[in-house]
Amino acid sequence: MARKMQVCRNCKRFTNEKVCPFCKSTNLSTSWKGMVLILDPNSEIAKVLKVNEAGKYALYVG
Numbered sequence: 001m002a003r004k005m006q007v008c009r010n011c012k013r014f015t016n017e018k019v020c021p022f023c024k025s026t027n028l029s030t031s032w033k034g035m036v037l038i039l040d041p042n043s044e045i046a047k048v049l050k051v052n053e054a055g056k057y058a059l060y061v062g
C-alpha cells in the first residue's frame with residue numbers, strides 16, 4: 001500500500017516531501033479529501049480553489 005500523500009495547507013498542492021516544494025511551507029496534512037487536476041488556471045474551479053497555476057490540488061485539507 002502506498003503511503004497517503006500529504007497536502008500543503010498553504011497552497012493545497014500534493015507532496016511526498018517534508019517541505020512543500022512549491023511554497024516551501026512545512027504546514028502539511030494527510031487528512032485531505034478529493035483531488036482535482038487544474039488544467040486551466042482561468043477556469044471557474046481554479047477561481048473557487050484560489051489557484052493560479054495548473055497542477056494537482058486537494059479540494060479540502062483538514
Ligand SMILES: [Zn+2]
Pocket residue numbers: 008009010011012013020021022023024025
Ligand atoms: Zn505549498
